[in-house]
Amino acid sequence: MTRALVNVPKTAKRGEVIEIRAMIQHVMETGYREGPNGVMIPRHIIKRFVCKYGGEEIFSAELFPAIAANPFLSFSAVASESGTITFEWTDDKGETQTASADITVT
Amino acid sequence: MNSNTTRPTLEQAIRSFTGGKQVIDGRVKFQISPLVENGNAVPVTVEVDSPMTAENHVRRIALFNEKNPQADVAIFHLGPRAGRAKVSTRIRLATSQAVVALAETSDGGFWSSKANVVVTLAACIEDVSQA
Amino acid sequence: MLRFVLLAAVAFSSMARAEIPSKDKRSGFDFMSPQTQAMQSDETSNPGMLWVLDGERMWSESQGKAEKSCASCHEDAAKTMRGVAARYPAFDEQTKRPIDLAGRINRCRETRQDAPPLARESNELLTLSAYVAYQSHGMPITPAADRRLDKYRENGRAWFERRLGQLQLSCASCHDDRWGARLGGSVIPQGHPTGYPLYRLEWQAVGSLQRRLRGCLVGVRAEPFEYGASEYVDIELFLMSRAAGLKMETPAVRP
Numbered sequence: 001m002t003r004a005l006v007n008v009p010k011t012a013k014r015g016e017v018i019e020i021r022a023m024i025q026h027v028m029e030t031g032y033r034e035g036p037n038g039v040m041i042p043r044h045i046i047k048r049f050v051c052k053y054g055g056e057e058i059f060s061a062e063l064f065p066a067i068a069a070n071p072f073l074s075f076s077a078v079a080s081e082s083g084t085i086t087f088e089w090t091d092d093k094g095e096t097q098t099a100s101a102d103i104t105v106t
Numbered sequence: 107m108n109s110n111t112t113r114p115t116l117e118q119a120i121r122s123f124t125g126g127k128q129v130i131d132g133r134v135k136f137q138i139s140p141l142v143e144n145g146n147a148v149p150v151t152v153e154v155d156s157p158m159t160a161e162n163h164v165r166r167i168a169l170f171n172e173k174n175p176q177a178d179v180a181i182f183h184l185g186p187r188a189g190r191a192k193v194s195t196r197i198r199l200a201t202s203q204a205v206v207a208l209a210e211t212s213d214g215g216f217w218s219s220k221a222n223v224v225v226t227l228a229a230c231i232e233d234v235s236q237a
Numbered sequence: 238m239l240r241f242v243l244l245a246a247v248a249f250s251s252m253a254r255a256e257i258p259s260k261d262k263r264s265g266f267d268f269m270s271p272q273t274q275a276m277q278s279d280e281t282s283n284p285g286m287l288w289v290l291d292g293e294r295m296w297s298e299s300q301g302k303a304e305k306s307c308a309s310c311h312e313d314a315a316k317t318m319r320g321v322a323a324r325y326p327a328f329d330e331q332t333k334r335p336i337d338l339a340g341r342i343n344r345c346r347e348t349r350q351d352a353p354p355l356a357r358e359s360n361e362l363l364t365l366s367a368y369v370a371y372q373s374h375g376m377p378i379t380p381a382a383d384r385r386l387d388k389y390r391e392n393g394r395a396w397f398e399r400r401l402g403q404l405q406l407s408c409a410s411c412h413d414d415r416w417g418a419r420l421g422g423s424v425i426p427q428g429h430p431t432g433y434p435l436y437r438l439e440w441q442a443v444g445s446l447q448r449r450l451r452g453c454l455v456g457v458r459a460e461p462f463e464y465g466a467s468e469y470v471d472i473e474l475f476l477m478s479r480a481a482g483l484k485m486e487t488p489a490v491r492p
Contacts, residue, residue: 139270139272141270142270142272143269143270143273143422143423143438143492144273144438144439144492146438146439146441147276147284147438147441148272149272149276226421226422226423
């Protein structure tokens with residue numbers, strides 16, 4: 001289980017552009033580093049990140065080893081309706097994790 | 107970084123993203139510090155001048171580097187529901203080099219901006235373990 | 238392993254500024270770039286907060302044969318742990334010498350939870366320490382006024398002023414006499430322990446003050462102490478009194 005910190009404003013006015021942030025605890029091991037014993041440390045990165053709002057995909061990202069450890073992503077969305085914003089990310093071992101936050105739109 | 111296969115050049119990486127289409131310098135505002143204290147986590151923000159309507163919006167934003175072991179950094183997919191074509195993240199830069207931000211608009215156009223970043227060395231470089 | 242990349246740059250003259258007057262005391266935060274400062278200041282972008290958040294979960298997780306969590310006894314950390322990190326290391330009645338926060342947490346694990354101690358620098362111990370220290374965020378460092386600590390603090394000071402390693406540099410020669418100067422790519426800070434455990438970009442993770450001190454020791458080509466060694470605790474005791482009045486920043490971010 002990795003930790004994630006997602007940040008969505010609790011409330012917004014309809015039509016307002018809101019900022020969404022996500023930060024995920026993950027080593028993002030590049031696969032280009034040598035361990036202390038001289039052996040390459042295998043790559044282990046989050047490859048894909050998806051954000052859905054009211055069930056519809058509004059943002060996604062393909063990530064490569066050049067994304068810093070504990071990836072941070074900030075993007076925006078139009079506050080369209082009250083509901084849940086979900087986050088889903090998958091690493092190269094095929095492990096998928098999720099987080100979510102609710103927003104009230106007035 | 108002792109891989110035998112050579113990485114694509116920055117230009118080749120850009121071409122594979124654009125499919126060889128013309129790239130125009132402009133509309134992309136690229137915020138990245140010209141001098142960074144540590145290449146392990148360099149904050150970047152890319153903002154594209156776009157109304158972000160159903161008819162006219164940014165579809166993808168991509169980041170590529172010149173000298174890391176791999177040219178790709180990230181590809182972001184967005185659409186009119188984003189409201190604003192603005193994305194921030196933190197990237198790794200193995201050494202001082204150029205970084206390019208590219209945007210693909212819904213009309214099939216490609217726009218870009220390039221930045222040069224100097225990475226200073228930390229005083230003590232600690233590789234992997236503490237042992 | 239560690240490499241120190243600026244040996245040549247360390248041709249120090251013998252100009253000594255001695256102790257830093259309190260009006261000139263500055264956290265390492267002040268010597269960072271605006272980008273790194275912003276990363277620390279905004280909790281939604283500070284990677285150290287991932288550890289704090291995880292620590293919150295661990296705080297109420299039952300452990301050991303006693304099947305108790307930290308919360309079973311200490312309840313709301315925001316109340317019971319507030320200010321604790323700002324006055325550590327404290328005098329430990331059991332060993333009759335100073336104990337640091339991580340050591341104190343491990344003590345509760347062993348004696349109160351009946352669980353094996355967590356390894357120094359393990360992710361779990363760093364996570365719990367970060368969570369407990371975060372409860373003092375923004376509070377001034379106020380060293381414990383326990384006279385029994387004095388001789389250990391003096392020992393810490395002696396280490397700070399002693400010329401160490403092949404480079405024959407003391408901590409003071411950099412952090413008292415040369416702070417603000419550039420050393421290779423980085424600015425020499427005053428060396429205050431305000432933000433630990435902290436997220437170091439170089440480590441790409443959260444680490445302890447002892448890990449940081451280890452870096453400085455290896456930097457001057459001195460043999461570092463074992464993690465948990467009493468010398469580190471004594472040095473921390475001295476560093477905390479030297480930093481008295483500066484605000485706790487856990488989890489800080491450093492390059």
